[in-house]
Amino acid sequence: MPDLDLLVIGGGAAGFFGALAAAEARPGLRVLVLEQGAQPLAKVKISGGGRCNVTTSITDPAVLVAWYPRGSRELRGPFTRFGPADTMAWFEARGVRLKTEPDGRVFPVSDESQTVIDCLLAGARRLGVGWQVKAGARTLEKVEKGFAVEASGGQRWTARQVLLAPGGGSAAAYRLAAGLGHTIVPPVPSLFTFNIKDARLEGLAGVSVVAAHLRLAAHNERFEAAGPLLVTHWGLSGPAVLRLSAWGARALAAEGHTGQLQINWLGEAKTEDVLEQLLAEKQAHPRQQTAKHNPLGGMPARLWARLVVLSGIPETQTWADISNKTLRTLAGELTAGEYAVQGKGIFKEEFVTAGGVNLKEVDFRTMHSRVCPGLSLAGEILDIDGLTGGFNFQSAWTTGWLAGQAAATGE
Numbered sequence: 001m002p003d004l005d006l007l008v009i010g011g012g013a014a015g016f017f018g019a020l021a022a023a024e025a026r027p028g029l030r031v032l033v034l035e036q037g038a039q040p041l042a043k044v045k046i047s048g049g050g051r052c053n054v055t056t057s058i059t060d061p062a063v064l065v066a067w068y069p070r071g072s073r074e075l076r077g078p079f080t081r082f083g084p085a086d087t088m089a090w091f092e093a094r095g096v097r098l099k100t101e102p103d104g105r106v107f108p109v110s111d112e113s114q115t116v117i118d119c120l121l122a123g124a125r126r127l128g129v130g131w132q133v134k135a136g137a138r139t140l141e142k143v144e145k146g147f148a149v150e151a152s153g154g155q156r157w158t159a160r161q162v163l164l165a166p167g168g169g170s171a172a173a174y175r176l177a178a179g180l181g182h183t184i185v186p187p188v189p190s191l192f193t194f195n196i197k198d199a200r201l202e203g204l205a206g207v208s209v210v211a212a213h214l215r216l217a218a219h220n221e222r223f224e225a226a227g228p229l230l231v232t233h234w235g236l237s238g239p240a241v242l243r244l245s246a247w248g249a250r251a252l253a254a255e256g257h258t259g260q261l262q263i264n265w266l267g268e269a270k271t272e273d274v275l276e277q278l279l280a281e282k283q284a285h286p287r288q289q290t291a292k293h294n295p296l297g298g299m300p301a302r303l304w305a306r307l308v309v310l311s312g313i314p315e316t317q318t319w320a321d322i323s324n325k326t327l328r329t330l331a332g333e334l335t336a337g338e339y340a341v342q343g344k345g346i347f348k349e350e351f352v353t354a355g356g357v358n359l360k361e362v363d364f365r366t367m368h369s370r371v372c373p374g375l376s377l378a379g380e381i382l383d384i385d386g387l388t389g390g391f392n393f394q395s396a397w398t399t400g401w402l403a404g405q406a407a408a409t410g411e
């Protein structure tokens with residue numbers, strides 16, 4: 001008889017959630033979680049700036065899936081079975097009080113990710129789920145009655161079923177999946193900032209607009225995103241950029257994280273309409289200095305002044321002295337400025353991997369592998385990634401829960 005009913009590789013969000021779901025659905029099931037690091041749930045700890053953005057308030061599966069550049073089709077069914085409302089109910093029922101912020105992100109009321117970790121570890125203790133740290137699975141083999149796993153340190157286990165949940169981006173973990181017959185969609189980063197060295201942005205770090213519209217051209221593809229935009233010391237960040245980095249993750253990676261970015265600092269405003277407003281201003285206030293007087297609103301004074309000057313309008317020039325041609329240049333700069341993305345920066349709040357185990361090889365009713373019986377997969381090892389806002393944890397909870405349920409019920 002194998003040592004274990006279920007061996008979980010990876011002590012992260014998906015792995016722990018899967019282990020707990022299995023043990024809860026079938027008390028007495030022998031479940032062990034192997035974690036290669038010194039602490040379980042290390043990413044939960046650092047997530048959401050230490051607060052852990054557990055999930056999102058968007059609960060309708062049809063709406064929710066739009067937040068997943070990869071995996072949206074496959075996640076729709078799973079979200080009807082275990083979605084954000086179930087996640088919230090699950091944590092609340094186990095003593096984690098949650099709050100929803102105005103932008104829809106859900107956090108523990110404590111504002112401490114440790115609350116989530118404590119809840120998961122207490123659950124494991126209560127249910128008799130074991131976990132072992134500093135135990136990275138080195139080999140994973142199919143044997144007659146299940147699987148044999150050897151961890152760093154030489155310890156070996158046999159298990160009837162294995163849940164592979166080692167997160168994204170680890171070449172060694174992808175090899176474990178590939179060794180059992182899975183194909184790996186090449187991993188590339190998602191949710192990153194843009195490195196842009198450009199005179200228009202220099203010295204403006206910290207300046208932001210609340211509703212920019214961005215267009216990106218990379219690798220012969222085009223992407224668009226809207227939202228807050230923030231100037232950083234290295235280029236640009238903010239939700240609009242992170243969204244573009246996620247939708248354009250593959251195209252950007254194919255071009256060494258370079259591309260052509262077009263910024264509309266005024267959101268949806270059209271160049272011709274903005275030009276008309278500028279011409280009207282020229283009529284109305286001919287003696288005012290353009291760099292000091294933004295008739296359009298919607299952006300910080302420093303940014304306005306910079307775009308005015310770099311459109312060829314001296315700082316002290318008045319509206320009356322500006323040619324209509326120069327005003328057209330300014331309208332273009334405000335609504336369709338072209339910037340070269342020269343590389344990717346790091347985003348300290350969140351960063352995920354696009355790519356991973358090919359979704360066609362997984363049955364999303366059970367998270368069972370379609371190529372290796374007895375194996376299930378959950379979390380970021382799959383070719384699934386979401387935007388920022390709790391979506392990445394939600395896919396980890398959902399796929400972990402489905403895998404655990406199926407492992408327990410022998411579905």
Ligand SMILES: Cc1cc2nc3c(=O)[nH]c(=O)nc-3n(C[C@H](O)[C@H](O)[C@H](O)COP(=O)(O)OP(=O)(O)OC[C@H]3O[C@@H](n4cnc5c(N)ncnc54)[C@H](O)[C@@H]3O)c2cc1C
Pocket residue numbers: 009010011012013014015034035036037040041042043044046047048049052053054055135136137138165166167168170172173348349350351352378379380381389390391392393394396
């Ligand atoms: C800084 C940061 C902040 C984030 N904040 C948020 C947030 O607030 N909200 C949100 O939704 N998402 C957030 N994310 C994304 C989220 O953390 C991940 O999508 C999520 O953790 C994926 O869960 P997982 O269980 O699949 O992988 P992980 O959480 O990465 O867990 C996998 C675990 O497996 C272990 N492992 C790997 N290989 C082996 C092996 N061979 N043997 C044993 N163990 C192994 C790893 O050490 C790891 O602990 C953040 C990411 C980062 C980097």
